[in-house]
Amino acid sequence: MLNETYNLINDFIIKINGNFDADTVNIMKDNIETYSKLSTNIVFDLEHVPFIDSSGIGAIIFLYKRMVAKGYIVCVTGLTKQPLELFQMLFLDKTINCYQNIDCYLDTTPNLQIAS
Numbered sequence: 632m633l634n635e636t637y638n639l640i641n642d643f644i645i646k647i648n649g650n651f652d653a654d655t656v657n658i659m660k661d662n663i664e665t666y667s668k669l670s671t672n673i674v675f676d677l678e679h680v681p682f683i684d685s686s687g688i689g690a691i692i693f694l695y696k697r698m699v700a701k702g703y704i705v706c707v708t709g710l711t712k713q714p715l716e717l718f719q720m721l722f723l724d725k726t727i728n729c730y731q732n733i734d735c736y737l738d739t740t741p742n743l744q745i746a747s
Contacts, residue, residue, distance in 0.1 A: 640737070651714070678708065
């Protein structure tokens with residue numbers, strides 16, 4: 632599992648490769664705490680995530696709650712099969728903006744900008 636983070640325009644992208652499960656979240660725990668202190672929108676790129684469990688969902692919700700409280704957006708891109716089914720089953724796709732891929736997110740970015 633090699634996870635990447637990078638800035639794209641004014642957004643912070645967290646790209647997860649492999650399962651987003653308890654082991655992954657445990658490895659990323661300190662980073663997730665650091666990400667919650669950022670002053671930017673956060674995008675989870677899950678295109679290469681075949682499986683997500685409650686720990687992965689919890690990490691996304693953790694950041695979502697903290698960033699929205701500060702006026703920023705957290706969204707998810709690239710949901711496939713099991714992760715998409717879990718998001719839909721938990722109705723997270725109704726709360727957290729989900730996009731087919733990063734390009735689809737970028738196409739809507741002007742509509743999502745927070746007024747400063």
